[in-house]
Amino acid sequence: MTRRLPGTSPTAPASPLEVDDLLREILLRLPPQPSSLPRASAVCTRWRGLVTDPSFLRTFRVHHRKKPPLLGFIEHGYMGIEFTPILDPPDRIPPERFDLGPCSRGTEVLHCRHGLILLIDLAWKEVVVCDPIARxxxxxxxxxxxxRYHLNGVVLCSASDEQGNLHRSSPFKFKVVLVGMYKKDLMACVYSSEAGVWGDLITRTAPSDLFADRVPGIVIGNALYWLSFSDRIVEFDLDEHNLAVIEGPPITCDFHDGSSETRAAAVLIKLIVSIW
Known part of the structure; x- marks a missing residue:
């Protein structure tokens, strides 16, 4: 049995907020809204040091990588490509924060992923990969x-999944996969920012009505997919660099529309649902 010395009192346990490791775990579970960490950093100098530490920021991004907040969307406006925020204050991002500058004019958006935007100029002489957050x-x-091809494409972050696919934890590394159709030639080509060069041209014959050059690409696992004007799907294997055409679901030219009391309408055209 331990006896306390006269005149002494038991040591009170430290508050969780006084232990850096515990506080870090608490802050890690803040919602990933744009205002969360700035508000936490305003509490005191100690909190600011924790939430601005690079290792904490990497862990915070990885922790929330499966459900990141949707900040807004990119659209073609009267002045070029513009960012339209959708969150309410204090999380609302000003449109000018993600201004793409001169390259927002005379270009089209091909793809967005991992916080990167892939643009192609209207003369089809170059693509531009933009990181609007890091500018x-x-x-x-x-x-x-x-x-000469009708081009489409996808941009991918080169960072490892162990880092939550966040290229900001490493140098600006990415891959661009371009696919295109010319007469009956279907092609794919991969650019790596690490190598700084385009890879070999991958081609195969395909029906001339196969490829839709403005249908967004879809990333599933280690493969890319594009819907076509027909009932076929273009597939590109990222590991094997293999280009294939697979059968898709039947396509119908019928459409159905509807409306509701919320003043929203939806139209189903082929496999695309448009809501406004």
Whole structure:
């Protein structure tokens, strides 16, 4: 049995907020809204030091990588490509915060993923990969041999999944996969920012009505998919660099529309649902 010395009192346990490791775990579970960490950093100097630490920021991003907040969307406006925020204050991001600058004009959006935006200029001479958060841009010339194709593409972050696919934890690394159709030739080509060059041109014959050059690409596992004007789907294997055409579900030209008391309407055209 332990006896306390006269005149002493038991040591009170430290508050969880006084232990850095415990406080870090609490802050890690803040919602991933834009205002969460700035508000926490305003509490005191100690909190500011914790939430601005690079290792904490990496862990925070990985912790929330499966359900990141939707900040807004990119659209073609009267002045070019614009960012439209959808969150309410204090989480609302000003449109000018994600201004793409001069490259927002004379370009089209091909794809968005991992916080990156893939643009192609209207002359099809280059693609531009933009990181609007870090305000970085990379211009990549399209090889002349590819410019005769009706092009589409996807941008992918090169960071490891162990880092939550967050390229901001490493240098600006990415891959661009361009696919295209010219007459009956279907092609794919991959650009790696780490190598700084385009890979070999991958081609195969395909029906001339196969490829839709403005249908967004879809990433599933280690493969990319594009719907076509027909009932076929273009598939590109990222591991094997293999280009294939697979059978898709039947396509119907019928459409159905509807409305509701919420003044929203929906139209189903082929496999695309448009809501406004």
């Amino acid at each position: 970085e841009q990379r211009h990549v010339a399209i090889p002349p041999v590819l410019r």
